[in-house]
Amino acid sequence: MGRRVIWTVFQKELLDLFRDRKTLLGTFLVPLVIIPFVFFLLGMSYSNVEKEARAYVPIAIHGTSGLTAALEKIPGARILQPENAEQALQGGMLRAIVTIPSGFDETIAAGRTGALTVAYDSTNQKSVYARDVIEQTVKAYSQEIVAQRLQHAGLSPKAIEPIASTYQNVATEERLSGGMLAGIIPLMLVVSLASGGVAAANDLVAGEKERGTLESLMTAPIAANHILTAKLLAVMVMSTMSALASLVSVSLVLSFGPLDTEGAGFSLGFFSPATLLVLVLTILLLAAMFAGLELVLSTIAKSFKEGQTYMSGIIFVAMVPSYMLMPLNPVDIPFLYYVLPVFNGVALCKEVFYGRVDPVHGLVGLGTSLLYVVVIIAWSSRLFRREGAVVKN
Structure with missing residues (x-):
């Protein structure tokens, strides 16, 4: 019964989101249009200057x-x-x-x-x-x-010239490609996961609260946790779709764009079943963590506009770890970063694109991410069950 209710509410919320132009623009416009356009302009600018x-x-x-x-x-x-x-x-x-x-x-x-x-x-x-x-x-x-x-x-x-030196690069072609992608894709991936669900989360709680529809939904014979689970899944779907759109757009830019990437286009040669599994789990856990945090902020917000103000901090939380780890090789990443939230996801993404994930890092990073997801969802559930948080003042 509970699964059927969650599925029904989830379908309804997702359908409403796909009907909302603002949500669709916020989820797909940036990764599919703006990112390639910016890369194209940068590439053309550098190319023209060099010529x-x-x-x-x-x-x-x-x-x-x-x-x-x-x-x-x-x-x-x-x-x-x-x-x-x-x-x-x-x-x-x-x-x-x-x-x-x-x-x-x-x-x-x-x-x-x-x-x-x-x-x-x-x-x-x-x-x-x-x-x-x-x-x-x-x-x-x-x-x-x-x-x-x-x-x-x-x-x-x-x-x-008493000494003649020969330098041999032991990095494979796949690792060179992955190393190039490891500097760009974790940033785009994490930021997209954070920003992709912002509009959805804000509309599903703060927006419905302002319109008065959330109060009607809460008075229905449906458990609050079931409603929250459906909304969480809907936000996760939007975040994941935004992240996938970013992956596609960046791969197309690197493969066909004017930037000189030394042949480091989007290649799957460095993926193995194990690293692919780690990447999928990392994306899902980050999506769940950001979705839960966004629903918390949307629940606290008293209006849609106030929710937008709160959501701006989510992007900052995603960008700081991504930029801090961008220049680092996985072998230089401190172990502490595999414990910290968001940092662990970025670090694991870098290891994935370098073609080798340390088992200890994988277990610690995924385990701590799961712990953070549980804590955030529990916090969100507690707020969601409070009448004052979901009823329009």
């Missing part, structure tokens, strides 16, 4: 040297001599200023070290690119001089 930086490299050269000819051969280089070079550099008309002191070639010919100065603007990415290509050109020119000096001394260039 422009390579195509046109205006630099000023003060002084003369054999190095000048090498600088003039830089692809896209244009040698300019404005009246005020420093002002032109700050204004973006120049990308760099190379100052070669007098007697530079004579100093080098005497076997000593010649010093030159390269001025650039670190706040301008095009200027930074110009500095890099100038540095490469100067380094190549310097190596030619070293080779000539060694030849005159009767030595081989290998005389100054």
